[in-house]
Amino acid sequence: MQTGSGDQAARRPHTGRRRNEAARRAILDVVVDLIGRDDDAPVTIDTIAAAAGVGKQTIYRWWPSKGAVLLEAMTERADLDIPPSDTGTLAGDLEAFLRATFRLAGQATMARLLRKVMVEAQLDPQMGEATRSFLARRRSALRGLFERAAERGETAPGTDPDLLVDQAFGVLWYRILVGHAPLTEASAAELAGALTAQAVRRAPGEPG
Amino acid sequence: MQTGSGDQAARRPHTGRRRNEAARRAILDVVVDLIGRDDDAPVTIDTIAAAAGVGKQTIYRWWPSKGAVLLEAMTERADLDIPPSDTGTLAGDLEAFLRATFRLAGQATMARLLRKVMVEAQLDPQMGEATRSFLARRRSALRGLFERAAERGETAPGTDPDLLVDQAFGVLWYRILVGHAPLTEASAAELAGALTAQAVRRAPGEPG
DNA sequence: TACTTGACGAGACTCTTAGTCTCGGCAATG
DNA sequence: CATTGCCGAGACTAAGAGTCTCGTCAAGTA
Numbered sequence: 001m002q003t004g005s006g007d008q009a010a011r012r013p014h015t016g017r018r019r020n021e022a023a024r025r026a027i028l029d030v031v032v033d034l035i036g037r038d039d040d041a042p043v044t045i046d047t048i049a050a051a052a053g054v055g056k057q058t059i060y061r062w063w064p065s066k067g068a069v070l071l072e073a074m075t076e077r078a079d080l081d082i083p084p085s086d087t088g089t090l091a092g093d094l095e096a097f098l099r100a101t102f103r104l105a106g107q108a109t110m111a112r113l114l115r116k117v118m119v120e121a122q123l124d125p126q127m128g129e130a131t132r133s134f135l136a137r138r139r140s141a142l143r144g145l146f147e148r149a150a151e152r153g154e155t156a157p158g159t160d161p162d163l164l165v166d167q168a169f170g171v172l173w174y175r176i177l178v179g180h181a182p183l184t185e186a187s188a189a190e191l192a193g194a195l196t197a198q199a200v201r202r203a204p205g206e207p208g
Numbered sequence: 209m210q211t212g213s214g215d216q217a218a219r220r221p222h223t224g225r226r227r228n229e230a231a232r233r234a235i236l237d238v239v240v241d242l243i244g245r246d247d248d249a250p251v252t253i254d255t256i257a258a259a260a261g262v263g264k265q266t267i268y269r270w271w272p273s274k275g276a277v278l279l280e281a282m283t284e285r286a287d288l289d290i291p292p293s294d295t296g297t298l299a300g301d302l303e304a305f306l307r308a309t310f311r312l313a314g315q316a317t318m319a320r321l322l323r324k325v326m327v328e329a330q331l332d333p334q335m336g337e338a339t340r341s342f343l344a345r346r347r348s349a350l351r352g353l354f355e356r357a358a359e360r361g362e363t364a365p366g367t368d369p370d371l372l373v374d375q376a377f378g379v380l381w382y383r384i385l386v387g388h389a390p391l392t393e394a395s396a397a398e399l400a401g402a403l404t405a406q407a408v409r410r411a412p413g414e415p416g
Numbered sequence: 417t418a419c420t421t422g423a424c425g426a427g428a429c430t431c432t433t434a435g436t437c438t439c440g441g442c443a444a445t446g
Numbered sequence: 447c448a449t450t451g452c453c454g455a456g457a458c459t460a461a462g463a464g465t466c467t468c469g470t471c472a473a474g475t476a
Contacts, residue, residue, distance in 0.1 A: 016451030017443045023453080044433060055454040060435065118385060119330045122323050128387070135386055163379070163398060166389065170378025171371070177326060177381065178343055179336070181370065190371060198406050224422030225472045231424080252462060263425040268464065 019062070026052040027059060031073045035116070036109035043116070067120025067127040074113050075134055078104065084141065090149035090199060095192040097145060098168060099185050106183035111176050118177065139165050146199060155199040164195050227270070234260040235267060239281045243324070244317035251324070275328030275335040282321050283342055286312065292349065298357035298407060303400035305350060306376060307393050314391035319384050326385065347373050354407060363407040372403050 030052040034043045041047065045066050049056045063069045081104045085096035104110055121131035139162075146161035171191055175181050238260040242251045249255065253274050257264045271277045289312045293304035312318055329339035347370075354369035379399055383389050 014451090015445055015449070017445095017453075018451090020453070042433085045435075046433075049454090053454085055456085056435080057437085057455090058453065061452075066434070115330050119327050122327045122385065132386055132388060136388065139388075160398060160402075162389065163395070163402060166379045166382055167375045167399075167402070170380070170382035171374045172378070173385070174374055174378035174381050177330065177385075178340055180340060180344065180347075181374065187371065190368060191375075194368075194371060194375075194406050198402050222422090223420070223474055225424075225474090226422090228424070250462085253464075254462075257425090261425085263427085264464080265426090265466085266424065269423075274463070 020058075023052065023054050023058055024062065027054060027069060028073045028076065031069055032077075032109060032113065035112050065120070065124060065127060067117065067124055068130065070113060070117050070120060071127065071130055071134065074110075074117050077110065078134075078138070082141075085145070086148075090145065090152075090154050091192065091196045093145040093148070094196055095189050097142060098188040098192045101172065102183045102188035103185055105172055105176060106185075111183070114173075114176055118173070135169070139169065142168060149199065159199045164199060167198075168195060228266075231260065231262050231266055232270065235262060235277065236281045236284065239277055240285075240317060240321065243320050273328070273332060273335060275325065275332055276338065278321060278325050278328060279335065279338055279342065282318075282325050285318065286342075286346070290349075293353070294356075298353065298362050299400065299404045301353040301356070302404055303397050305353060306396040306400045309380065310391045310396035311393055313380055313384060314393075319391070322381075322384055326381070343377070347377065350376060357407065367407045369407075372407060375399075375406075376403060 027048060030048055031043065034041060034047060034051060045056055045059060048054075048066075048069070049059060059066075059069065063072070082097070082100045085093045085100075087093050087096060105114060117127075117131060120127045122128065142165045143161045146155065146159070146164055149155050150159065150161070168191060171187075172183060175183055181187075235256060238256055239251065242249055242255060242259060253264055253267060256274075256277070257267060267274075267277065271280070290305070290308045293301045293308075295301050295304060313322060325335075325339060328335045330336070350373045351369045354363065354367070354372055357363050358367065358369070376399060379395075380391060383391055389395075
């Protein structure tokens, strides 16, 4: 996500003052902290910079836009809190994966962060690309579970892993963005069961 | 969606000049037209007013926000182009419903309109409520198909219609917002088959 | 016909916020 | 100890949503 003069390191040895790592951490942490607050305090570049004790230019030196900061804060946590699952069965893998995913995304702070990132992704094409890339990694992780199950011969032939993946993340994002129903671990487990059933069997009369 | 002095009509007979219906239509049509253009012309209140040959105040007299105009333009078309389906079977109803829905939402202009509405819904709580209310109507229409099937005894006991509905609309919105895969009628049909399979049977070992 | 009411187009105005630019200062390298 | 480049601070620009006001126009009422 970093831009700025980072690529000059390839051309010649670095001189001058180095990046302040404490400032980087403060910025990312403050973003999550501000978003997590109950008062709907506006999360603007100015409030982030002020709360992090940092100049605005320090933010723009390392990130191309406000959305990019939000995305990195989000990515950091998502990559952390969702461990790969390998229980040996599709049902087990799927339930573990979706439980962890829904647990994280169901937290109020994380949900708000996800919403903001998705908004920025719609507003700025560069952010759209970056977000798409992050989400592609998440989809790939989930698709892996179905593909392993297919290799084991667990799933019916003709099963479309991409559709199954979109059904899972679709429920997640739809609920986060619309807010008509909560993301609970119970619903994650129920969804896991439904998708397992879908992958393992076919509708009556359908080939395969 | 209208506000302004509309509620005064209840208190006393209307006097003075009436609302210009041609202006209303021009505004809603111009919104769709501007959004549909290939050049990513910004769809701002000023450009809408100018293109519709209307003063900004005329917009704000009848809609509370820009998002509300977008939402009404979207609602108008959605309520129109998705007929209720009643083929007698869940598979048939579901496929007809999802085909019509994906066909409409898959059009470039409509997809962009949906994206913008969803963004506004995230940015403004009042818009969030209005959007939620529209989406609730759409969910209710789809849920009706599953409930009718349940009355016919077509679905397995323990089937959760709300989860099925969220899977369907989840795929739609997820694909629209992320843009990694198109909304085709073929995928609508495939999804309809998958959800039918899910509702009709249960995973092995699960009760019901 | 004359009066009243409220919508109309036009456009100036305020406010918020993202992002840029410039400053004097400071830390790492050589 | 000179150069380089990051630092915090804050002024500045630009875009866009929403408000306010003005003179005008149309639909009823007397």
